[in-house]
Amino acid sequence: MNHIVCIAYVPDTETKIRIAAGGVSIDEADVKWIVSPYDEYALEGALQMKEAKGGTVTALTFGPARADTGLRECLARGADDAIRIASEGLGEVDSLGVARLLAGAIKALPHDVVWMGNKGVGTDAQVLVPMLAELLDLPHVNLVTKLEWKDGAVLAYREIEGAREIVEMPLPGVIGATKGLNEPRYASLKGIMAAKKKAIAVKTPADAGVDPVTVAGEAAHVRWTKLELPPARQAVKLVPGDDPAKAATELLRLLRDEAKVL
Amino acid sequence: MSFSGVDFLGIEDMLSEDERAVRDLVRAFVDEDVLPIIEECAYEGRFPVELVPKMAAMNLFGSTISEYGLPGLNSVAYGLMAQELERGDSGLRSFVSVQSSLVMYPIYTYGSKEQKDRWIPALARGESIGCFGLTEPDFGSNPAGMRTVAKRDGNDWILNGAKSWITNGSIADVALVWAKVGDVNGPVRGFLVERGMKGFTAPEHRMKMSLRASVTSQLVFEDVRVPAASVLPGVEGLKGPLSCLTQARYGISWGGLGSAMATYTCALDYAKSRKQFKDRPIASHQLVQAKFAFMITEITKGQLLALRLGRMRDAGTMKPEHVSMVKRNNVWVARECAKLAREILGANGIVGEYPVFRHLANIESVFTYEGTHDIHTLVLGQAVTGIPSYNPPME
Numbered sequence: 001m002n003h004i005v006c007i008a009y010v011p012d013t014e015t016k017i018r019i020a021a022g023g024v025s026i027d028e029a030d031v032k033w034i035v036s037p038y039d040e041y042a043l044e045g046a047l048q049m050k051e052a053k054g055g056t057v058t059a060l061t062f063g064p065a066r067a068d069t070g071l072r073e074c075l076a077r078g079a080d081d082a083i084r085i086a087s088e089g090l091g092e093v094d095s096l097g098v099a100r101l102l103a104g105a106i107k108a109l110p111h112d113v114v115w116m117g118n119k120g121v122g123t124d125a126q127v128l129v130p131m132l133a134e135l136l137d138l139p140h141v142n143l144v145t146k147l148e149w150k151d152g153a154v155l156a157y158r159e160i161e162g163a164r165e166i167v168e169m170p171l172p173g174v175i176g177a178t179k180g181l182n183e184p185r186y187a188s189l190k191g192i193m194a195a196k197k198k199a200i201a202v203k204t205p206a207d208a209g210v211d212p213v214t215v216a217g218e219a220a221h222v223r224w225t226k227l228e229l230p231p232a233r234q235a236v237k238l239v240p241g242d243d244p245a246k247a248a249t250e251l252l253r254l255l256r257d258e259a260k261v262l
Numbered sequence: 263m264s265f266s267g268v269d270f271l272g273i274e275d276m277l278s279e280d281e282r283a284v285r286d287l288v289r290a291f292v293d294e295d296v297l298p299i300i301e302e303c304a305y306e307g308r309f310p311v312e313l314v315p316k317m318a319a320m321n322l323f324g325s326t327i328s329e330y331g332l333p334g335l336n337s338v339a340y341g342l343m344a345q346e347l348e349r350g351d352s353g354l355r356s357f358v359s360v361q362s363s364l365v366m367y368p369i370y371t372y373g374s375k376e377q378k379d380r381w382i383p384a385l386a387r388g389e390s391i392g393c394f395g396l397t398e399p400d401f402g403s404n405p406a407g408m409r410t411v412a413k414r415d416g417n418d419w420i421l422n423g424a425k426s427w428i429t430n431g432s433i434a435d436v437a438l439v440w441a442k443v444g445d446v447n448g449p450v451r452g453f454l455v456e457r458g459m460k461g462f463t464a465p466e467h468r469m470k471m472s473l474r475a476s477v478t479s480q481l482v483f484e485d486v487r488v489p490a491a492s493v494l495p496g497v498e499g500l501k502g503p504l505s506c507l508t509q510a511r512y513g514i515s516w517g518g519l520g521s522a523m524a525t526y527t528c529a530l531d532y533a534k535s536r537k538q539f540k541d542r543p544i545a546s547h548q549l550v551q552a553k554f555a556f557m558i559t560e561i562t563k564g565q566l567l568a569l570r571l572g573r574m575r576d577a578g579t580m581k582p583e584h585v586s587m588v589k590r591n592n593v594w595v596a597r598e599c600a601k602l603a604r605e606i607l608g609a610n611g612i613v614g615e616y617p618v619f620r621h622l623a624n625i626e627s628v629f630t631y632e633g634t635h636d637i638h639t640l641v642l643g644q645a646v647t648g649i650p651s652y653n654p655p656m657e
Contacts, residue, residue, distance in 0.1 A: 014264055032266060069279070076283065187287050189321035189333035189343075196280045 001055040001112040003046035006102050007039040008120030009063050009070035024224045035070045038117020040184040041177035046115050047078045056080045058109060062101050063087050068200050075195035076187035083201045085208050094222040097215030099131035104208030106136060111172055118143045118176040129176035141169045142176035264293045268523045270562045276569060284335060285342035296350035301614045303475040310475065318388030322358055324366035330382045338572035341516035348517035349524045352624035353476025355517045360429045361385060363510035365392030365438055368452060372496030381436060393434035395425035395481045396503045403637050406500060410441040412453060421453060421486040431464040431479025440503045452494035452502055461486040472627040508582050511589045511632045512575060516568050518592035519561060521621050522599040526557045528618055529603035553602045564592040583645035590638035597625045
């Protein structure tokens with residue numbers, strides 16, 4: 001089976017985000033970039049399947065040159081090929097635009113399973129899995145925590161409120177992986193050295209069959225108009241606990257009158 | 263909280279993409295798998311043996327070898343790996359140094375094809391653990407005085423003597439033991455002694471106050487019969503073990519930086535959040551800032567030394583005295599940083615809630631193992647004056 005894993009190369013979740021001048025983007029200086037942890041579950045799922053049944057794993061992303069480091073990390077873990085659709089010069093592209101670019105590139109490749117995390121941890125829009133499936137005219141199953149493979153189909157387990165849902169999806173299809181699906185492996189030093197020798201294919205939007213004018217700038221359906229940091233957290237207020245009854249009364253008063261949550 | 267590195271002078275720019283990738287891989291492993299357990303391990307006096315399969319899967323053992331399907335890292339990538347491991351714990355780095363530089367390196371360099379085929383893959387996969395026996399109870403800085411002797415008996419050798427301060431000793435499947443052949447005046451040869459051989463025991467050193475997350479043992483040989491095929495054929499004389507030590511000390515040169523980074527980073531975070539006097543962080547105090555200025559300057563100088571040494575090692579121009587300079591300096595830096603960090607943390611500097619005291623205790627061992635600080639001083643003295651002071655020519 002041929003696996004395509006779409007990855008997002010995003011700011012580390014521990015990065016201290018600062019808003020850039022202009023107020024509609026983040027300041028990228030000093031940001032540490034990582035492959036989205038949810039995409040790591042997707043990659044691990046594809047690698048385990050390849051190890052069990054053979055086939056290839058291709059890592060795919062849309063982004064600037066720095067994303068090559070993320071793709072190389074995928075190669076070091078065991079992906080066979082890596083493709084980047086270059087975002088340079090495009091300006092802001094919304095989720096649908098990204099889905100169209102990814103779908104365009106995927107259509108040109110043999111694919112039995114298209115994988116990605118249920119979300120990146122960048123803008124956290126969480127819409128790419130269904131969008132991509134629609135554009136590829138494939139079924140999808142999202143937020144998957146366990147997989148069982150059958151001939152030409154896959155059983156996908158999803159945790160839903162108070163129950164577990166098991167969905168059978170015919171292949172080819174799109175899988176949205178989430179935490180719990182597996183434990184992503186570390187790369188190996190051998191993998192890093194081998195990845196160094198592999199080329200990353202860099203494509204233009206036109207290569208993916210998409211006219212940049214139709215996805216970027218004014219053509220984007222969703223545009224950022226303003227970014228704001230959450231208000232600074234106030235100092236913690238400690239209620240002295242020497243007298244429990246008094247402390248409880250005071251806590252109730254604070255929750256009702258100050259925090260206004262009661 | 264993951265570690266984001268210490269890089270005051272933009273040394274990152276002098277590293278290749280794969281060197282950075284190797285470092286980041288080991289960094290993530292240390293953050294995710296080592297730091298959550300290491301304080302308990304050290305407190306309990308336990309080596310985290312459960313990490314061995316994971317480290318093997320990442321190819322951390324014998325990583326500079328390129329045969330036997332091993333990664334063939336360059337020296338800087340290998341050094342960065344040692345740095346990150348020692349940022350976790352000196353004992354963990356010691357384990358990898360011993361397995362790689364003191365066991366796999368000599369077997370690979372001086373071993374027969376049969377010895378290599380048998381041991382290199384097993385040691386790389388972590389299925390076998392190795393140790394290295396040179397130091398004896400009475401001979402540390404002067405290994406030439408060793409009293410362990412192997413006498414020929416038909417096709418075998420009969421080994422008698424004792425080694426001490428041997429990392430991994432009690433958990434090792436194979437011990438590379440250096441012994442004099444014939445009698446105490448004979449030349450030194452390397453013997454691969456296997457666990458379970460009759461007369462071979464490895465009792466652990468007790469009550470260790472440093473490197474507590476590492477196994478340190480004696481090796482005792484009482485008429486141990488070792489087949490001739492277990493002698494390393496490729497080397498005779500002290501240059502055998504000394505060449506291994508040069509490799510291991512190279513790794514320690516980087517390891518010291520890792521220890522220093524750990525204590526420096528911890529102290530810096532602490533000083534920024536600990537408030538005294540008018541609710542100001544102690545990081546705003548001049549005496550505290552002076553400590554940080556010292557630490558960051560020494561760490562940065564150490565990084566430049568280590569990087570230069572690594573480039574020389576790959577170019578084939580690195581000499582033992584170069585390694586002496588950097589091992590001596592960088593472990594001293596780590597020791598000074600640990601002391602200063604402990605001062606900055608006050609009472610918190612002595613509890614296991616912070617990594618500082620563990621590093622402080624560990625670095626005391628590293629300061630005098632693999633060549634004591636003083637012996638490396640004398641190696642440098644000899645290198646520049648031409649006169650060996652510790653073993654002066656007889657008048």
